Amino acid sequence: MPAEKNYRRIDSSQVEDNSKTESKTESKSKESSIEFYPEEPRYSFNDLILPENVKDQILDVADYAENSKIVFETWNLQSVFKQSKRVGINLYGAPGTGKTMAAHAIAKHLGRKILAVNYADIESKYVGETPKNIRKAFEAAKSTNSILFFDEADAILSKRVTNMTSATDVSVNQTRSVMLMVMNDYQDFVIFATNFIENFDPAFMRRISSHIEFPLPDLKCRRQLWEHYIPKEMPNDIDAVELATKYEGISGSDISNAILMAAFKAARRRESIVRKELVFESIEAALASKRANENVEVETRPVSKEYVEEQVAKGNGVVLKK
DSSP states (O other), X not given: OOXXXXXXXXXXXXXXXXXXXXXXXXXXXXXXXXXXXXXXXXXXXXXXXXXXXXXXXXHHHHHHHHHHIXXXXXXXXXXXXSSTTOEEEEEEESTTSSHHHHXXXXXXXXXXXXXXEEHHHHOOSSTTHHHHXXXXXXXXXXXXXXXXXXXXXXXXXXXXXXXXXXHHHHHHHHHHHHHHHHHHHOOXXXXXXXXXXXXXXHHHHHHOSEEEEEOOOOHHHHHHHHHHTSOTTSOBOOOHHHHHHHBOSOOHHHHHHHHHHHHHHHHHTTOSSBOXXXXXXXXXXXXXXXXXXXXXXXXXXXXXXXXHHHHHHTTSOOOOOO
C-alpha cells in the first residue's frame, strides 16, 4: 500500500499577502540602501556671470570656509567660538540665475568635491527613513571631505506644521527636527539653494550664516551672457547688445536655451547662419511659456539701430559681427 501523502492547502490570498510582504521588504531594503557619492565640481568662478556684488559675497563666504581651519584649529579660536565653525550659505533667487553653478564653483574654489542632494533623493514613503537618509548624506559628506549641497532646499527647510492632523504632518516635523539637530552638530561648510526662500522655517534661517540673493541679470550681465553662449565658430548675425536691451526679466538659463534652440532650428533648416530672428522666436516662446506657468510679466522694448549704437558708444556692450 503506498505511503500516505500529506498535502497542505495554501489559500491564494495568503500567497498574495506573502508576496506583498516580500515586495514591501524588498522595497524597504532598497530604500534603506540609498548611497550618496560626491562628484568633481563642473564649474569654476570663471564660468559665472553675476553682478560683482554677488560674486564678492560668494567669495567672502568661500574664503571664510577656506580659512576656518587656520582660524579655529591652528589659532584655537574654537575654544571660545564654539559654533562659529559651522558655515552655511543659502543661494536664493529666480530659477536659472546660476545658483547651482555657483555651488559647484565654490566647491572648486575650495579644492573639494561636491555632494549634491535633492529632496527627491532622500524622501522615503517609509516612516523614519527620510531622517535616516538626511543623516547619511551628512555622514557621506564628512567621510569624503566633500562640500554638501542641498538643491531645492525649501522642500526640506520649509516651515514646520503647527496644527498636526495626520501621520504625514508628524513625519514632516520629525524630518525638520532631525535636520535642525544635524545642522547644529555639523562643523563644516553646507550650501543650500532655493527658488522660494519665503518658504524657509525661521529656525533654519537663523542657522544659516549667509543668505545671498541671485537677481535676474541686469543689462551688463545679459549682454555678457548672450556673448558667452554664442561661440565664435557659429556663423550668425546676432547682436548681443540688441538682445540684452530688448529682453528684460530673463535668466541666464533662458538665454542659453534660446541660443541652443535657435542653432538647432537653423541646422534643421540647412541654413548657413543662425539668424537673430530665430533667437527672437526661441526667446519669445520660452518667455510665453514662463508667463503662462508663473504669471510673470516680462517687459520688452523696441530697439532701434541708433539706440544700439548709442549703448555701444557708452560701453554697454559689443556688437557681434556676422
